[in-house]
Amino acid sequence: MLSANAFDKEGFLIELTDWNPGVAAQIAASENLELGAAHWEIINLLREYYLTYDSTPAMRALVKYCALSLGPEKGKSIYLMSLFPGSPAKLGSKISGLPKPDNCL
Amino acid sequence: MIYSLLVLSSPFSGHCSRTAAAFAHCVITRGHTVRRVFFLDAGTLASAANSVSAQDEDTSMKDWAELANQHGVELAICITSALKHGMLDQVEADRNERPFPTIDSLFMMSGLGQLVDAYANSDRLITFGG
Amino acid sequence: MILHTLNASPSSSAFEDCLKTIAEGDAIVLMGDGVYAAIAHTEVSRVLEDTGAALYVIADDAMAAGVLNISAAVSSIDISGFVVLTETFPLQQAWY
């Protein structure tokens, strides 16, 4: 468990290198989410996206990336919403230990 | 016609930022509308509330103030560029745990969506860079 | 038709890129460091004339730079004149 001061006011990790699967579960719990296999599939994809494109995806890019990697059924915003309610790109990125998306997008 | 301006120039090098302000005034004088002035990259420094210039040098701030106060022109600064350059309003100062705001209240912190909205709804987009 | 605005010296890549796209019927407004392209009897001013574009310089910017011997092919305008050009030309490309 990381202490509260490892996170900023919005719950994003301050040091990205602190991230590990346990931290993901901790962030998810603070958002009232329990991570299952379906969540982990997306979390791994988000981390792969970050390594490939050096950026945190906006919703449009995340949906398309999921469609390309996991097939059309999972490349839908409704599917991502069911796993990460509200704002899937933002919440998913937060849990996956990605940098906060650019404010301007 | 409806105009929008994109200002990329720093107010501290060259004349371009001030030219943009003068341009906006002339656009209004000629009977057109300025939908928005959007400041991006080094252009966001135009909002620096605490910038100190030599007493005998003009700054662009009073030109922007006149546009905003007398003509109601919206002065929008890109939040990502602004934060990088140390330009924060009260909300961003609080959110990013900085001690105080640094931008003049004439300016509004905005997302790039406001630039898209500006050009999508304008007959002319005039860019000022360099 | 395109209204080009040049805010960089004649030795810059901005100037080079501008020349690559400018055509007869276009207009160019020289501003900031771009005013040096307006100096009379230079290779650069001849190149600009050869484009067939209408040439303008912002008078204040030229004055500030000490560019007084402006090529006869270049018209001096104030900011209001610049606005008038943008009314005529639907597209502006900023080179800097």
Added chain:
Amino acid sequence: MTAVTKKTILIVLRHSPYGSGLAKAALNTALASAAFDQSLDLLFMGNGVLQLQPDQDGRVKGVKDVGRQLASLPLYDINHVYVDAQAVERYNMDLSKSPVEIRRLDGPEIRQLMICYDHLLGF
């Protein structure tokens, strides 16, 4: 955001990736435009072609890698990327492994392209 009318825009990128903030500003403008369903294309001209330099690694200097970020453009449905053929030649660039599809244009073709849009955004 008010209801957005759709415009066609060309973003003209003319500066090297790390020499200024302009490459990043242009990229973000492109992504925001795509997010709000505008019809946009990209033109890399002059030194701007250096943004497409293969094997760049901004991470070495602790900054975002412009090349890798550009590789995400197709995921934002930005599919038309044009380059200034003369500039590509000047820097002897190999664009064969580019993650985005690129069309080379000479000077007159660049001008022909530019006049097809509602707005030009020069970065």
